[in-house]
Amino acid sequence: MTTKFIKAxxxxxxxxxxxxxxxxxxxxxxxxxxxxxxxxxxxxGIPRLVFHGTSNFALSAAECVRLYEPHKKVSSDSEPFVVPDLPGDIKLTKKQLPDYVRENAENDFSTFLKACKEAELRSFGVVLGSEICMSLQRLGT
Structure with missing residues (x-):
C-alpha cells in the first residue's frame, strides 16, 4: 500500500x-x-509551510531520535534509552519506535520520508496540528 500511497x-x-x-x-x-x-x-514564487498533524512534542522527540539515534546504543528492544535534547528524562524503547527506524531499513516508505524531510528543510516553516487546535480553542471554535 505504501507505494500506491506515494504514487497517489x-x-x-x-x-x-x-x-x-x-x-x-x-x-x-x-x-x-x-x-x-x-x-x-x-x-x-509562493512560500510553502509544511503541515504536520502531530504535536510539537511528538515531532521534537522523533527528530531527536532521527538525529542522535539513541536506540542504537541499547542492547535489546526492551531496554529504555533517554531521548537526548529534550527536557527531563524522556525514555523510550526500541519496541516503541516505528519498524523502519528500529530496523534501520531502507525501503519505499523510509525513502519517501527522507524526501519529505528534505522538502521541509527547504520550506518556509512548519505548522503543527496541536498549535492549530489551541488557536481554534482560543477563538472559541
Missing part, C-alpha cells in the same frame, strides 16, 4: 499547479506527505 500523492501535483495558476495564493500550507509542494510553491 504525486498524482495531485499537476492539478494543484493548475489551481495555483488560477488562484495566486499568498502562501501554501501543504501536508508533510506532499514533498513536491515545496518545488511547486517555489515554481510559482
Amino acid at each position: 500523492t504525486t498524482l495531485l501535483q499537476a492539478p494543484f499547479e493548475k489551481v495555483l495558476q488560477e488562484c495566486h495564493p499568498d502562501c501554501i500550507v501543504a501536508d508533510m506527505f506532499f514533498p513536491w509542494a515545496t518545488d511547486t510553491a517555489a515554481k510559482f
Whole structure:
C-alpha cells in the first residue's frame, strides 16, 4: 500500500499547479506527505509551510531520535534509552519506535520520508496540528 500511497500523492501535483495558476495564493500550507509542494510553491514564487498533524512534542522527540539515534546504543528492544535534547528524562524503547527506524531499513516508505524531510528543510516553516487546535480553542471554535 505504501507505494500506491506515494504514487497517489504525486498524482495531485499537476492539478494543484493548475489551481495555483488560477488562484495566486499568498502562501501554501501543504501536508508533510506532499514533498513536491515545496518545488511547486517555489515554481510559482509562493512560500510553502509544511503541515504536520502531530504535536510539537511528538515531532521534537522523533527528530531527536532521527538525529542522535539513541536506540542504537541499547542492547535489546526492551531496554529504555533517554531521548537526548529534550527536557527531563524522556525514555523510550526500541519496541516503541516505528519498524523502519528500529530496523534501520531502507525501503519505499523510509525513502519517501527522507524526501519529505528534505522538502521541509527547504520550506518556509512548519505548522503543527496541536498549535492549530489551541488557536481554534482560543477563538472559541
